[in-house]
Amino acid sequence: MDPxxxxxTILIIAIEISFTQNLILNFIIIIVSLxxxxxxxxxxxxxxxxxxxxIIPAIGIYAxxxxxxxxxxxxxxxxxxxxxxxxxxxxTKTASIKDLIFxxxxxxxxxxxxxxxxxxxxxLTETIRKEIxxxxxxxxxxxxxxxxxxxxxYFKSIMSALNWSNLLAEGMTSHLFVEDSxxxxxxxxxxxxxDYVKMIIIIFLVQIVLIKF
Amino acid sequence: xxxxxxxxxxFHYAKNKIPIFNDVNLNFAPKTLSIIHGPSGCxxxxxxxxxxxxxxxxxxxxSSGKIFLNQKDINLINELSFRxxxxxxxxxxxxxxxxxxxxxxxxxxxxxxQLPKDKISKRINEAIQFGNTSNxxxxxxxxxxxxxxxxxxxxxxxxINPNIILLDEPFASVDYETxxxxxxxxxxxxxxGKTIIVVDHDLSxxxxxxxxxxxxxxNTFKSISYKASIRKFExxxxxxxxxxxxxxKQPITLELKNISINNGDKKLIQNNSINFYQGYTxxxxxxxGSGKTSLFNTLIKMHPFNGEIRLNQxxxxxxxxxxxxxxxxxxxxxxxxxxxxxxxxxxxxxxIKKHNxxxxxxxxxxxxxxxxxxxxxxxxxxYSLSEGQQKKLQILSMLIMGHSVLLLDEPFKGVxxxxxxxxxxxxxxxxxxxxxxxxxxxxxxxxxxLVDFHVTLSNRKLEYxxxx
Amino acid sequence: MQxxxxxxxxxxxxxISIICGIIxxxxxxxxxxxxxxxTPFGLAPFAxxxxxxxxxxxxxxxxxxxxxxxxxxxxxxLGSVVxxxxxxxxxxxxxxxxxxQGIASELGFTLTKYKHYDWIGIISxxxxxxxxxxxxxxxxxxxxxxxxxxxxxxFITRMISIFIFGGILTxxxxxxxxxxxxxx
Numbered sequence: 064m065d066p067x068x069x070x071x072t073i074l075i076i077a078i079e080i081s082f083t084q085n086l087i088l089n090f091i092i093i094i095v096s097l098x099x100x101x102x103x104x105x106x107x108x109x110x111x112x113x114x115x116x117x118i119i120p121a122i123g124i125y126a127x128x129x130x131x132x133x134x135x136x137x138x139x140x141x142x143x144x145x146x147x148x149x150x151x152x153x154x155t156k157t158a159s160i161k162d163l164i165f166x167x168x169x170x171x172x173x174x175x176x177x178x179x180x181x182x183x184x185x186x187l188t189e190t191i192r193k194e195i196x197x198x199x200x201x202x203x204x205x206x207x208x209x210x211x212x213x214x215x216x217y218f219k220s221i222m223s224a225l226n227w228s229n230l231l232a233e234g235m236t237s238h239l240f241v242e243d244s245x246x247x248x249x250x251x252x253x254x255x256x257x258d259y260v261k262m263i264i265i266i267f268l269v270q271i272v273l274i275k276f
Numbered sequence: 277x278x279x280x281x282x283x284x285x286x287f288h289y290a291k292n293k294i295p296i297f298n299d300v301n302l303n304f305a306p307k308t309l310s311i312i313h314g315p316s317g318c319x320x321x322x323x324x325x326x327x328x329x330x331x332x333x334x335x336x337x338x339s340s341g342k343i344f345l346n347q348k349d350i351n352l353i354n355e356l357s358f359r360x361x362x363x364x365x366x367x368x369x370x371x372x373x374x375x376x377x378x379x380x381x382x383x384x385x386x387x388x389x390q391l392p393k394d395k396i397s398k399r400i401n402e403a404i405q406f407g408n409t410s411n412x413x414x415x416x417x418x419x420x421x422x423x424x425x426x427x428x429x430x431x432x433x434x435x436i437n438p439n440i441i442l443l444d445e446p447f448a449s450v451d452y453e454t455x456x457x458x459x460x461x462x463x464x465x466x467x468x469g470k471t472i473i474v475v476d477h478d479l480s481x482x483x484x485x486x487x488x489x490x491x492x493x494x495n496t497f498k499s500i501s502y503k504a505s506i507r508k509f510e511x512x513x514x515x516x517x518x519x520x521x522x523x524x525k526q527p528i529t530l531e532l533k534n535i536s537i538n539n540g541d542k543k544l545i546q547n548n549s550i551n552f553y554q555g556y557t558x559x560x561x562x563x564x565g566s567g568k569t570s571l572f573n574t575l576i577k578m579h580p581f582n583g584e585i586r587l588n589q590x591x592x593x594x595x596x597x598x599x600x601x602x603x604x605x606x607x608x609x610x611x612x613x614x615x616x617x618x619x620x621x622x623x624x625x626x627x628i629k630k631h632n633x634x635x636x637x638x639x640x641x642x643x644x645x646x647x648x649x650x651x652x653x654x655x656x657x658x659y660s661l662s663e664g665q666q667k668k669l670q671i672l673s674m675l676i677m678g679h680s681v682l683l684l685d686e687p688f689k690g691v692x693x694x695x696x697x698x699x700x701x702x703x704x705x706x707x708x709x710x711x712x713x714x715x716x717x718x719x720x721x722x723x724x725x726l727v728d729f730h731v732t733l734s735n736r737k738l739e740y741x742x743x744x
Numbered sequence: 745m746q747x748x749x750x751x752x753x754x755x756x757x758x759x760i761s762i763i764c765g766i767i768x769x770x771x772x773x774x775x776x777x778x779x780x781x782x783t784p785f786g787l788a789p790f791a792x793x794x795x796x797x798x799x800x801x802x803x804x805x806x807x808x809x810x811x812x813x814x815x816x817x818x819x820x821x822l823g824s825v826v827x828x829x830x831x832x833x834x835x836x837x838x839x840x841x842x843x844x845q846g847i848a849s850e851l852g853f854t855l856t857k858y859k860h861y862d863w864i865g866i867i868s869x870x871x872x873x874x875x876x877x878x879x880x881x882x883x884x885x886x887x888x889x890x891x892x893x894x895x896x897x898x899f900i901t902r903m904i905s906i907f908i909f910g911g912i913l914t915x916x917x918x919x920x921x922x923x924x925x926x927x928x
Contacts (some may be wrong), residue, residue, distance in 0.1 A: 077839075081840070123788025124886070151838065180751050187755075214916035223923075224760060234754040235751065236751075267838050
């Protein structure tokens with residue numbers, strides 16, 4: 064399925080479960096996502112990760128409703144946390160940011176500067192992570208300990224981002240990227256009509272579950 | 277084929293009226309390779325980026341004068357057709373790719389070039405063949421070494437097929453063997469009729485293929501005669517060695533036992549042991565890409581290693597980081613990364629307030645500030661200083677901290693001769709007060725009075741030598 | 745700045761979101777321990793509201809840096825796409841949440857006609873962000889079921905958090921950037 068349509072489908076489902084209270088739908092989403100993930104050969108480690116990571120917030124929100132709200136609602140909210148995470152993981156494990164951005168550029172008229180600017184920045188994430196580590200190190204060597212509360216940490220990180228955004232823009236420009244100039248496409252990405260049908264069916268099924276249960 | 281002509285080019289930053297360079301008049305003909313050579317901070321990279329029309333677009337500078345490409349003012353050429361004629365390779369290999377691997381980046385570039393779909397594959401294959409990159413082209417960039425990334429970058433330049441090729445310190449993170457290969461490729465490109473302009477502080481291996489050497493002098497860039505160039509090359513190659521001694525039973529501060537360090541797949545140091553001695557200055561030299569910076573990163577716990585490192589007999593893996601960084605400090609190559617505060621004064625005062633060991637008295641510090649010429653700059657924002665001024669401030673601030681071991685990565689980059697003497701005095705004074713120092717530097721002569729021992733890093737081994 | 749949303753600034757904006765994301769995720773253990781401590785009392789939502797300011801900080805920061813319409817929304821939307829692929833733990837909710845937070849913060853600057861990059865702008869964006877994200881959490885996190893006392897406390901906590909991180913901290917960071925002549 065086309066990554067953009069897939070994302071839209073998932074977002075619609077996520078919005079629907081945010082505004083409705085349907086335990087069965089939450090379970091169906093979790094189970095179907097799980098099946099898709101297993102079919103896509105998700106590693107045991109990632110599987111364990113998505114089961115464990117939401118556990119603290121899920122229990123927290125459940126306990127909050129149990130003590131200060133309503134128990135039934137608590138179960139819905141706790142399963143909803145899992146539904147969000149499973150929906151999101153189903154998307155990220157079956158689509159890459161590159162494919163999403165390519166289809167957005169070719170089929171949804173996303174300007175190329177946004178498409179490739181975001182992609183370039185995304186690929187700089189590791190570099191930025193290292194820079195933040197280095198900023199903390201430089202401070203530690205002066206006996207200054209930077210935390211998420213320190214303006215200096217953000218300031219220095221933004222200075223480094225500023226430098227990198229200039230460097231990358233220079234690099235992309237010299238690889239002939241000119242804003243608002245037409246480009247050819249090595250791989251034409253067309254959305255299969257069947258993908259729209261799939262999307263409509265999935266959303267339709269969600270409505271049926273919502274009405275029937 | 278293209279000729280590039282520069283007329284009366286001048287450049288200065290918006291905040292600073294003094295020009296970086298002035299009256300630049302140069303001519304670059306097809307089928308030639310020109311080298312622009314000069315000390316760091318003289319503006320040679322800036323010159324290149326102005327030619328490429330990247331400046332003033334991506335910086336705050338102001339330039340006047342004209343640049344012509346085949347007699348046409350470059351600012352009057354449509355941007356895309358200009359970019360098709362002029363390609364650039366950058367010093368930092370990480371800055372030139374927006375995609376995840378070389379293959380995708382090649383496609384990205386060809387799409388920008390508006391090459392029809394059916395022609396892209398052929399062009400890409402030729403480029404991969406030229407750069408000899410078939411074995412690395414699908415690998416994610418973050419698994420490639422600096423040299424491999426530059427080989428990919430050269431493949432992309434070949435695919436663009438420009439008339440003019442600019443290279444900005446392209447071999448800064450490249451090992452000697454790769455440098456040899458890449459310079460060979462540049463020669464091939466030159467013989468195909470390209471106009472090639474390289475900015476490099478290192479002249480080695482260009483001798484047989486260069487046509488034109490351009491030197492920075494008196495605020496301008498000028499081409500020098502063939503004879504004078506050859507003298508430059510000779511001077512660059514043979515500089516007499518400086519004698520030093522080999523350590524002998526001095527007290528050990530830092531002990532490296534059976535150390536191995538890799539960078540991705542590349543082995544940099546293999547199962548090697550060496551000691552550094554307390555209260556002495558050791559210079560580490562080695563060719564580009566041999567692993568000097570990775571060794572420093574290992575010593576500050578920013579790079580993984582195998583084996584054991586002991587600081588004052590204690591395994592560094594067992595020392596808490598906060599405690600560890602009180603004992604070991606590093607002076608980064610990029611000065612601005614060291615700064616924590618905004619103004620020169622704040623930066624110095626922070627060090628005075630937070631020092632670990634008091635190495636200098638207040639009077640001494642005041643004298644250093646005066647002698648380094650920082651006195652009139654105390655209220656200036658550190659980021660508005662020149663490269664040399666930043667370096668001086670950075671070294672002063674780190675020396676005041678009084679770490680027991682200090683690592684210095686290219687401490688004289690961009691610093692003027694007079695200040696080098698002051699910096700030498702400061703570093704020496706810190707040493708006589710007990711600091712252990714390890715330096716990486718390409719500039720050996722400036723270090724003459726400072727260095728006690730010399731270690732080379734070559735063939736994955738660290739070894740003490742009797743001269744440097 | 746000639747055109748605000750040029751290539752350089754799009755990269756910068758995305759990087760700012762990524763930076764805020766990296767710093768935020770590094771505080772994951774604070775959220776988790778706070779949440780665990782509060783769970784036995786049924787007060788875990790407070791962990792969420794205490795830290796929310798840090799979570800939404802990219803938006804006001806971007807607006808203060810670029811001083812242009814769209815900065816808040818773009819930073820949150822681009823940031824949430826990137827964060828989802830970097831393995832943000834909230835999955836699908838990240839994107840919707842990002843969009844809502846972006847609008848919420850942006851609205852504060854729209855109401856002050858994109859002229860107040862000062863304390864008035866901060867107060868305005870703090871209010872719009874607090875109100876809109878709170879309404880969203882009434883549905884998404886089931887706040888609507890809590891008693892009025894708890895709701896008031898949650899609302900105040902959230903407002904303080906957003907004011908501290910999205911207001912004070914953002915202002916301090918932009919002050920540093922202004923003093924070093926990086927932004928006007």
